[in-house]
Amino acid sequence: MTMYLNLAWRNIWRNKRRTLITISSIFFAVLLAIFMRSMQLGSYNHMIKNVVTLNTGYAQIHAAGYWNDQTLENTFEADSTMIRTISQIEHVTQVIPRLESFALAATEELTKGVIVIGVDPEKEDQLTGLKDRRIKGDYLQANDNGVLVVSGLAEYLQVSVGDTLVLIGQGYHAMSAAGKYPIRGIIEFPTPELNRQLVYLTLSEAQWFYSAPNRLTSLALNITDQKYLSEVMHTLRATLDTATYEIMDWSELMPEIVQSIQLDNAGGLIMLWLLYLIIGFGIFNTLVMMIAERMREFGVLVAVGMRQKQLVGVILIESIFLAWIGVTAGMITGIPMLIYMHYHPIHLTGEAAEAVASYGMEPVLPFSVEPGIFFAQAGAVLLLAGLAAIYPVVRLLRLRAVDAMRY
C-alpha cells in the first residue's frame, strides 16, 4: 500500500503546474462554499433565535383550537399545578403566561389597531429581554396599571411617557372592553413589524380589561437550547391532555420562517452544486489528461504483469489526493477565518442594515462553525473526485496492453 500511495503521490507532482491549478480550483470552491454555508446556516440559527426570543418562545401551549381561531373564546384557565409541572420538565427554563388580543388604541385625535398583550413583567423580560428594549421611561411593575408602548406606535400616535392611552376592544364573551392607561415606557424592537402595533399590560390588568379573569391565551416556553426542543415537545405531549391543549413549537407557529429558510437554503445549495459541477469538470479534464499522456506507460505496466484494477487503484488514489489537498488547504485557510468571524460577527450598516431589519432580523452577519458544514464540503469534493474518476477508471479497466503501448 505504501508503494501505491508513494507512486500516486509522485505521479500527481509529475506535472506541478497542472496539479497546482486543479488544486487551486478545489481550494477556491471549498473556501467559497464553507464561507457561504457558514453565513447561510449562521443566519438561520440567528434568525430562529431572534424570532423565538422576540416573541413566540421555542414552543407554546394554547387551548385546543386557539391557533386557527385566535379569539378570547379560545382561552384557558391558568392552572398553577399545570404551570409548575411544565416548568419542572428538563431543559425548560421559563414558562411565560400571556393573554393577548386585538384592540384599538386611541388618543384625542388618532387611533390605531393594536395587539394588547398581558404579561408577567418579570417572566416576559426573561424570555424577550423586554426591560432592556426600553428606550424611554420605566418598565412595568408587578401590579402596574400602566402600559408599555412600542416606539413605532408611540410615534404614530404622537404620545410619550406620561401620556394616557385609551384602549377599546371586545372582551371575553363579547363583553365590551375599554380602559384608560398611562404610558410607563416606550420599547423598541429591531423589527418594524413588531414595532408597529404592540401594547404591553400586566397580566392581571389585561385579564380585567378583557373581562377574562385568570384566563390565558398562551404559555410560551423557553428552553436551554434548540437541540432539546423535540425532547421537550415529546414530554409535553405525554404530560398534557392534548384534547384540551394544543402544543406547538416555533416551526409550527411560524411556518413561513421555516419555508423562507428552506427557500434560501435551496438557492444556496443550487449555487454550490453548480460551482462544484464546474470544478468537477476541471478535475475530470485533469484526470483525462493524466491518463492520456501515460497510456504507453500503463500499457507496459499491464504487459509486465500489473492488473488493471491495481492501475485503477493508483488513479483513484491520485484523484483523491488532488481533492484532499484542495479540501485541506481550503479548510486550513477558511476555518480560522470563520472561527474569528463567528466570535466577531460583522455588523451591517446603512441601507443593507435597514433592509435586513425590515425582514425581522438584527442587522448582523453571523457565521456558523457547525462541523457539518465542513464535513459536507469535504464529502462533496471527494464525491466529485470519485465521479470525475469514473471515465478514467472505465478506460483503464478496458485497457489492453498492446493497444495502450501503441497509443
Added chain:
Amino acid sequence: MAVIRTKDLKKTYNSSMVPVHALNGIDLTIEKGEFTALVGPSGSGKTTLLNLIGGLDQPTSGKVWVEETEITQLKGNDLIDFRLKSIGFVFQAYNLIPVLTAQENIEFIMLLQKRPKKERQQRALELLNAVGLKDRAHNRPGQLSGGQQQRVAVARALAAKPKFVLADEPTANLDSTSTANLLDLMAELNQQEKVTFIFSTHDQRVIDRARRVVWLEDGRILSDETKM
C-alpha cells in the same frame, strides 16, 4: 524441454477495409537457454508474434504453450498473473515508471508479486549490480541515459525470475555503444544465468550476436538458422 511452443499461429487484423494477415501459420519452438532473434522488415509480423508469445494479444487461430501451460486459453487476470510470474519484458521505450527510482522500478514488479520487503530490496540491488548500475539505484529514469534505462528494464524483467525474457526492439532507441553494452549484458546473462532471451530486431549488430535467427516475412517463417 521447450519453453515456448506455437502451433499454426494465425493473426488477422480486420481494422482496415482489407483484412491484414499479420501471421500466417507460425510453428515455432524455443528451447530453454536460447538467445533468439526474430528478424524481418517492418510489417513482417515480428511484434505480433512477440505479443502472442507474451500473452499480450489473442491469436485468430492457433495455440501457444509456455512449458505446460496453454496460454492462449488463459483470460483476464489469470493471463496477467501468468505474465507477471513467467515472462520478463523489455520494450523499446516507456519501460520504466518515471516517478520511481531505478531500484523502486525493479522492486515494483516484486511488489506486484507480493514478495516481502527485505527480499525485494535485496534482489533489486543484486540485479542492479548485475546490470552494472549499482551506483544509480536512487536515480529516476529521467536522470539515466537511454542505455542505462534499458539495462534497468532488463533488470526489472529478470526480477520475477521468469521462464524467458521477451525484448521488442530493445536497442531501437540506442546509440551504438549503448547497443553493444546492452547486448553484452544480455549475452552474459544468457550464458551465466541461463536466461532465455527472445528479441525482435532489424539491427544487423543485434542479429550478428544472436545464436538463433528466425527470419519472418509476410507473417511466415522464411528461414530459421542456429549458429554453432
Added chain:
Amino acid sequence: MLFLIAWRNIWRSKLRSLVIMFAIALGLWGGLFVIALSQGMVNQRMDALIETSISHLQIHHPQFADNQQVKWVIPKGQALIDSLRRLPEVRAAAGRTVVMGMVSSAAAGSGVQIDGIIPAAERQVSKIYEKITEGAYFDESVKRNPILIGKKLATKLKVNVRSKIILTLQDRHGNITAGAFRVVGIFETISSRFDEHQVYVRAEDLNHLLDTENAIHEIALILHDVEAVDPVATTLRTQLPALKVETWKETAPELDYINEIMNQTSSIFMLIILVALAFGIINTMLMAILERVRELGMLMAVGMNKFRLFSMILLETLFLAATGGIVGTLVSMGTVWLVARTGIDLSVFAEGLRDFGYDTVIYPVLAPEFYLEVGLMVFITAILSALYPAWKALKLHPAEAIRTI
C-alpha cells in the same frame, strides 16, 4: 490562416475541448437560469405591487405619511385629479380616502387600512378587481356599505361573501365611530400581508362615516410609460410645492433596494462561476501548450514570430470559450423562453414566498443587456485565462523546445 490553425488545434484533443466547452455552457446555463428566475421573482413582485397598491406615482399631503390622520387631506383634491388626467403622460389617476381602523366580526378583530375608493376610477389605477376570487368587485347588488376584504383577513374573521363586518375608526372630530359593512368580494394578491391588512370600501360610504366631504388623502397615478416616472415626478414637484409627490421607488424603497441587491448578487454569482471556469480553461490551455512544445518550437524555428504565437494561443482560448459561451447562452435563452411561457411552480415553498410578497409561479426573465454583460464577462475571462499559457509559450526557445520530447 491563424484562425484556421487555432480552430483545428482545439479539435486535436476532442474530449478535453468538449469537456471544457460543456463546462462553460453548463455554468452559463445554470447561472443565467437561476438569475432569470430570481429576476422574474423580483419583477413580478414589483409589478404586482405597482398594480395593486403603490401605482407609479402617489401624491399625499406632506404630513400624511407621519400619521395618517383624517385631516391631512389634499386640498382641492378632485380638481387636481381632473387636471392630472389631462397630462399627456398620465394614463389614469384616482383619488382615495385613506384611514386606519379596526375591522371585527363576531369571531375576531384586526387592524386594517381602509381605502375609500370610487370603483370605476380605481379600476384604472389598480388591478385589485382582477384579484377577486369570491364575490364581485363593487356592483349594484349591495346598495349600502359594500366592502372588499382580503382572503387572509376573511379567514381570520371567519367571514364570507355577504357576511356583515364592523369597521371601527376615528372620525374627523376624533370620535370613535363604527359602521356595519357587507362583504361583496374577497381578493387574493401575491402578498398575504396585504391581504390581511387592506380593505376597500366606497369613498362615499367612508366619507359618511368620517363626517367629511370627498376627503382625498391619496392620489394614485399610472403613466403610459414606467420610464417616464422620474421626469413626471420632477415636473409635478415644481407644480405642486405644497404636496408630497412620490415615485414607486420612494413609496417602496425596499423594492428598489432589493432590485439593486439582486443585480449585485447576480453579477457576483456569474463572477464566481466564471472564476471557477477560468481554472479549467487555464489548465486546458496550459496542457495544450505543454504537449505541443516541439511543434511550437518548430513553428518558431521556421519563423513564426512571438506576436503570432501569442495571437494563436489567444485565439484558441477564445474559440474554446466562445463555443461554450454561445451554446450556453443560446440554451439559456431557450430555457428562459420556454419556462416563461408556462411559469415554474414553486408552491412547495408557497407560504414562505407569499409571506415575503412573492408569487409562487415564477416566470423567469432576463434583460437582453444581461446576456451582453455575461458575453463580455466570458470574453474577458477567456483572455485573462489565456495570458498565463501564452506567456509560457512565449518563453520557449526554439532550439530547446525542439529537443524536448
